[in-house]
Every structure is written in structure tokens, then in C-alpha cells.
Amino acid sequence: MALPDEGPSPRFEILGRTAAWRDGRELDLGPGKQRAVLAVLLLTLGRPVSTASIVRAVWGDEPPDNGANVVQKYVAGLRRVLEPDRSPRAPGRLLTLTGAGYALNVPPEALDAEVFQERVRAAQAVLAGGDAARAEPMLREALAMWRGPALADLSGSFFDAARDRLEETRAAGLEACAEAALESGEHARLVPELLRLVAEFPLREGFRYLLMLALYRCGRQAEALAAYRDARDLLADEFGVEPGERLQNLHLGILRSDPSLAASTARAPARTPAQAPAPADPPADPPADPPADAAEALRLAPPDPLETITPVPTAAVHPPPAPLYIPAHHLAGEHAAWPPPPPPARRVAWPLRTVLLALPVFTFGFMTWALVVYYGARRRSRALALMGAGYLVLSLLFFVGVMSTETEQSTPWDGPIFFTVLVTMFGGAVHMAILTAEPHPAGHQGGPPLLNVQLIERRVRREQARSLAAHHPSIARRLAVGRPDLPRTFDDGGLVDVNSAPEHLLASLPGVDPHHAKLIVLARTAHGPLVSVDDLATRAILPYQAVHALRDMLIAVPPAADAEPEPAVPPVERAPRL
Template sequence: MEVRYAVLGPLTASAGDTEIDLGPAKQRAVLALLLLNANRPVSATAIVDTVWADDPPENGANVVQKHIAGLRRALEPDRSPRSPSTVLTLDGAGYRLHVPSGALDTDTFDSAVRAARAHVAANDFAAAASGLRGALRLWRGEALAGLGGRVFETERRRLDDARGAAWELLAEAELALGLHASLGAELVRVIEEFPAREELRCALLLAFYRQGRQAEALTAFREARDYLNDEFGVEPGERLQDLHRRILRSDPTLGPVVETAAVPVPPSSPAPPAVPSPPPAVAPFIAAAQQPDFTRKSWVMALLAGGTSLVTAGVFAWAIVGALGLIRRSLVHTFAGIVYGALTLTMWILADSELISGENEPFNSWDTVLVVGLIVPLFVGTGHAALLALFPRNRPGIQGDAGLGPEALREARRQQARQILTFRPDIAVELGIGRPDLFRWFDDGGLVDINAVPEGLMVTLPGVTATMARNLAVERARGGPFNGLHDLVARGALQPHRAYPLGQLLVFGGVRAAAYEAEVRTALPQG
């Protein structure tokens, strides 16, 4: 059977499903050198210099001949000792290992990558991605694992570089296919292996941004810049910096490309005015949420709240509005309830005093105050209570549900809140973004600022136990604010399988706020 060789990992050779015993370490090194020069002659001197570079044997040619004989027995077990080898031959130029096309995994890998580049050039991204996935599955670990020496180290670096380039091409193809959601997690792992490849970091930024994780995309850029500065003393390349600036501006052209049929416009029709597009992560939610869609439960709650206030002549409007404001942790609605209560109390005090004129007395200013105290709680307070009960939550920038599930609406609000946190951290503090333990009027979709909330609130996070919350609080107090999800894991505050599922809920306020503001000031147009 045809022998197949693999060097993208530990060196192996197999015939069918049977792995071949290649003998001792030096004999395996000889085979590896012959595979790196497959179908080309390698002299005995070159073999000695490569395999025994530091301590060559006295009778090097005889030792090489011994290992060649061992390889012939292993690769051609059925060959007669007196018949010539057809796999490993010797001529005047040296030893030659005959490797059929496709029998060496590096050849298969290189062919698949070349084919994928042709598919990308033809915009056939699906075929390119499929071929690259198959090529990358050939890797079983470090290439030529266990083999030392200058020649093998050089070849190992070349193969690793080819693998990094294949990942870059795969990222390009899968981003074009809109597979950013699954690609992001893989790129985080791959970048740990190839931290200096800026194309991979560009792909990670774009994958995060297209998932609506703009803050994490900006954090990934800062990590890339810190690494390049610390390791090489240089700034990121122009492409990475340009992508960072476009993410800061929420450039709509960064979103996935959606081809639509062109609609011809009559020459006489004036062109419609250009309307600025919202960021791609928020636009689908806003576009789908234009028509209000109230549930039966919300209508029943509105009738109960408004009816109770109306039947009691607005006397209990303050209690209803105030209670709903407290439930929502809304300072505005709670204060409105206090105002209605103050007017109601003033009305009762005036009605029981001698300041109000009788039937035959002229209308005075205190009578006006009494009328206002009657009208405002009765009509304004009743309407306020009904509307407050009708709308489940306040939704800045998004009107109604319109076919969106609750989680989709919450994610839209989270994205708005993250943009405010990124662009204007000072305003984010005033709005209470990520602080569900504080009163606020801005609905941030349930985000939690892990650097600000108390320990008791950490326990409410999915999968976080009381012990984990305690560890988070202790590590935050000892090591300072967390810089992101990776920092949570690196500092041992949470295990990866606990931390990364919280990516949609956590924000990291109070970290690099000044740096963010400086980046925004330089990236956005002045004024």
C-alpha cells in the first residue's frame, strides 16, 4: 500500500490504517530531512551535518547507511533484501525519497491554501472556507515536533508562518460569508499563537464589531497596540489603526455586505436626501421596532392603574406613579409621584382651611391653587399612571416591540449604552449605565458594571455563586479595576466557562476612560 507521511505535528508514516514504526530518534530525523527534500537527492554529508550537527560521528557515512537500511525495512516490509528499493534510492547525488503527489501532508496543505486563494480571488468564499478548514485540520500540533537543529527549526518557522497565513485567509473568507459570530472565539485562541499577525487582529476587531461588541473590539485594539509597543517598540500598522478609527465612528460600511436589487429611479424624480445611517449593530433593531405592539397584559395594567386613579379622583395617582417609578428605579417617575402627592396633600389642607372663599365670595388665588391641586392629580396623574403601566419599560431610541423578542430589544439597548460608555464615559456615569443598584432613567438593557456594582449584585449574574462573587470583589479591591473579560480570566477572578458567557451583560466602566476620550477626540470630526 502507498505510504503516507505527516510532519504537521510529530513525524508519522502510515500504510492504510497502520502506523509504521520508524525506529530510533536519529533514524526518524533522517527521514524528516529526506521528506523536507522529497524527490530530491540529499548527500550523506548533508544528512550528517543536519542530524548530528553538534556531535557528528567518526564514521558518519556508515551510520547514515545503517539508518537508511532501517528506513527501507520499515517503509518496504515486503521487499526482498536483495532486490533494489523503489522508495528510498541512492544515486551519485545522494539519497532520494520518492514521495507520490498527495502523500505528504505539507503538500496537501500547500495545495489547499493555493486553491483557497484562487477561490477568494473569484469571490467563491464558501469553497475557500471549506478548503481551508480541511487544510487546517491536518495540523496535529507543532510541526516536526521533537526534532531539533537549525534546519528543522527554520522549516518549523516556515510552516507556522504558512499556517498563520491560512488562518488570515480563512478569517477573510468567513467574514465575507457573515460567520463573524463563530469566528470571533476562534480568533482569540489563534491570536495567542500568532500575536504579531496584524491581519488576524483586524479580523478579530471586525468580528467583534459585527456582533455588536464594539467595546470589546476597542479593547482588542488596545491589547494589540500594547503588545506591539512592548515587544517591538512600534505602533500598529495603518490598516489596523484605520479599522480602529472606523469602529470609533461606527462606520456603517463595516457591517456585513447585503446585496439588494437596484431599483431604477425616473430621471425626473429628484434624489431623496441622504439620511445618516445608525451603527450597524443597532440599525436592525431600530428598523424593526417602528410600530408599537402592546400585549394584553400591558393594556390590563394600564386600565387598572388609570381606573384606580380616576375612581379616586386622582387621590391615589401619586401612589401608583411613585410605586411604578420605584419598581423601575426611575428617578424621574418617582419624583413625579412625589409631586402628585404634594399637590394632593396641598388640596386637602386648603379644602380644610379658611383660605378658600365661600359660595358668595369672590374667587381668590387660593381657589386657583385648589383647582390645580384637583385637576393635575386627576387628569395628568391618571394619564401618567396609565401610560407608565402600558409601557413595560422606558426605551430610549426604540419604540415598541414589533416582532422583536425581549432579548433582542435588551441587546439593542445594551449596544446604545456601550456606545455611550465608549464615547462619553462621563455621561455614562451620570446615566448610571451598568448600575442596576442605582436610580436611573436610562434603560441600559440590564448591563452590569463589574468595576462598580456591590458584591451582592454580582450574585445575580448567571452562573455566579456567592463564593465567586466574593472572589470578584476581593480581586477587584486588591488588583484594581478589571480591564475586560480576558482580564477577569487572567487574574483568576472567574473561570473561562463562567466569564465568557457574561460578555453580553458585563461592562467595565472606570477603566481607561481618559484614553477612550482622547481616542474619540482624535478620531471624530471636530464640532
């Protein structure tokens, strides 16, 4: 969108291809380098730029031999275009030369980038005032000024840096526009647009925050939690950090079904004094102790197959936190706990896979047993270890049979010997093809829909168990969260508590050997309980890569000695152990 005409003064555009306009007509700015000189002056509007700086910005590491003369030539060409009525010997009015260098003296409203930033700031002020309905069209009008990538016709490190700065202002405008639309109740329409913006700006947490909130307001809680997990995985893999506090708080609010996240409680325009409600009677003094029904509300609900979420209200003197939600049928023992998920399968590169498939054939089956035993040890599979032992026995039978046959005549051993060769060679090749096949973990797009549902359900259960342990640790300990080795009725999705799980259970985790399991037990005994799962890395008990791989299934439940007093909870009736 072009800027409105403002008299004979030219207007300039850099939010797209570099251009200049006068009286509704685009000016011919000359060759590319001359356009680049103008762009340098536009990016430093009103400030003088030395000739050496212009040369470095336009030509980079390959400046011309007579750079000052070339810049002077391009400046003269720009003066002829921008000030056609100026006499050759008269000083320039728009493009002037001072002791510090060349300067382009035009008002900020003559440059589209300055107008865009000013409009975004004005719309953000309106949005901060609570008028989202008026802020959104203002932001969309400002964003319409972009005609493509900024400085699209120019290249070089100087223009790349300027392009990144301008793109940051565009991202801020897009984020403010999405926020205004979300607070106007247009969350359903925003989801596809926010998905595109998250893909375009993967490291900008603001878009992920708005996407999670929009999904949650559309009733898509599981997808909102999955969006948070994607952000967390990306930041951990790329930078080794957790999402920001704002994103974490939203994640916790979604897990707790915080009423303040609902669309009906979004920011509304500020009330005028005439609209303000009449003041209510002052509240009576709060009771010294919580009412009796607060503890009663925490009682484990009876089984109800139609009930999926049961709120656990709290009472306090100050405004209470958002209610914690616990699936009642999990507390009542209707389902057993999920076992920890298997270790993720790794994709084998096709050159390595070809070598593994060829080894049993080219070694006449003598390497088959070693390959199968290796995979059995890597995957901790007793069945694979037994299969490897079987291949070893067949190879030994072949070797003994060949060595005991001293004549060239047929013997009864020829058939079994030939059979062992076929099994160890071609059977081993087929076995390696199966072991190195492409992984299809649960939740993959090509996987069964039931597995996708189960994966999301397990993830939600784990997040609810983590929320329960963070806010009511005594209840989490009583429900044996993170203790799959104990009989319990609460399904925590297969979590393992690093502060209480026994050594043999820790050693069964993928990537944790008995030595590291013993280190975890010694560390929590000698140096105190682990505050979070990340303490495994900060205390140098496990490498960060192993901690990140196990983050989904680990939890650090505060022990009883360090936990805050919790409301009384009736004893849990555990299901009889079969």
C-alpha cells in the same frame, strides 16, 4: 486525519508525529535517528541531500565519528521498510542515491504537508472569488489534517526551523478559515475562537484584525477598540512600532462607524450576469459646491440625554468617506471635560518594600521624613511633602528633648518624646506600607465596575477626538481639543495638544519637567508644529519611553496655518464660566 490510500506507494505524515503508511497500516520506521533521517528527506522531497547535510540536520553540533556510515545504515533500514519487495542488490526506487546525495522520490500528494498547503491555496482562491460559504468547509477539512505540532517526535535546530515554517502555513489556513466564517456572518461564534488564536499567535495582526471586526459586528465597539489598544501596546513595548496600516484603517473605521464594516456588506459571491441589477440612469453632474445642508449638518446638536452618537454627513463629488460620529451631548455642554489621568502606579518589589517598611523602625523614625518627602517629590504631591515636613519636626523634637534631658529622673518631656518616637517609627512604617501598596488602577479586573465603564468611555472619547482632529482640524481647534486649560463644552477625554498647550500645562504632565516643557514649546515655535506625538521622540525632545507612557493623553492638532479648508461651522455657544 490520514491521507486517502493511493495504491501500494507509502504515504507520509509530518503534521504531528512522523509516520508512514501503506495499505492502511502504519509502518515501523525504526529508531528515532532513523525517523529523523526520513524527516530530513521528506522536508526536501524530490531533491538530493548530501550525507554531510543529513548529519548536520540530525545530530547538530554533536555528530558521530563515522557519520557517513551511520547515515548509510539508516538509509538501508528505511529502504527495507519502504520497499520490502526490493532485492538487496537492486537500486532503490523511492530512496535513491545520486552524486549529490540521497533523495526521496514520492509524489507531493503522498506527503500530508504538501496536500495541506495545496488545499489551503485552493480554498483561498475560492475565498478570493467571493464564495466564503464553500471556502470555509474546505479550510476546516484541511486543518483537520494536523494531528498535533509538526514533527512532534523530533528535536534540533533544523527541525525547529522546519516546524516554524509549517506552523506558519497552519496559521495562514486558520486565518483564512476565520475570515471565511466571518464573511459568512458567523461573527458571534468566532469571537471565542479568535480570542484563543490571538493568544496563540500574539504577533500576527491578521487574527487581531478579524477579532476587532467580529467584536464590532457583534455590537461590542468598546471591546473592539480595547483589542486594538492591546495590540498597539504589545507592538510598542516589544518592538517600538505601531500596528500595520490595515489594522489602523480598521480602527479608524470602527471609530467612525463605517457602514462598510457591517456584516450585511461583507463580501458576497460574485454575481452572474443574470443576477446583475439593471443599470441605473447616469447620475447628473455633481454640483460645483457642496449643498448647503452639508454645513448645516455640522451644526452642534442640542442636548439630548438619550442620544449617544450623532452622525456628521459630508457631501462630495467623489464617493464620500465614512461619516464621522461625534457624541452630541458632549458638544452641547452636558458634561465637563475629563481631567488627565494620574500617572500609572508602579509595583514595588517585595524585597524593596520590606526594606522601606523596616527603615522607619530600625532608624527610630529618623529616616521616615526622608522617605515620605521622596515619595512626595516623585508623585508631585504637596500633601506628602507636608507630611514629610511634619515627620521632620517630630524627629527634631525628639532629638532636642533627648539632648535637653540631663537627669535620669522623670520629666514632663518624657511623654511627648516617647509619643514622637512611636509616631515616627510605627506611624512611618504604616505610612510606607500604604505608599508601597500594590497598585489597583482603574480598569483592573478587581476594580469597581463603574471605573471600568468610565475608563472605556474616556478611551472612546479620546479616540473620537483624535478622529475629529485628523479629519476636521478647524472644528477640533474651535472645540479646544487638547486644551483642558480653556473653558469648553466638548469632552475629549482629557487630551493635551502638544502644538498649542501652554508650557505650564505641559510641565504638569507625568514624566515631563519644566525643562522638557520648554523644549516642546521651543521646538514647535522654531521648527514648526509637530505632525504627530511621535515627533517628540524623533526630534529628541523626549525619550521614547516617556512618549510611549504619555501617548494615551497627548494629541497633535494641526495649527490653523497648516490646516486644510474646512466647511463653515456656526460659532459654538460656550457654557458660562462659573
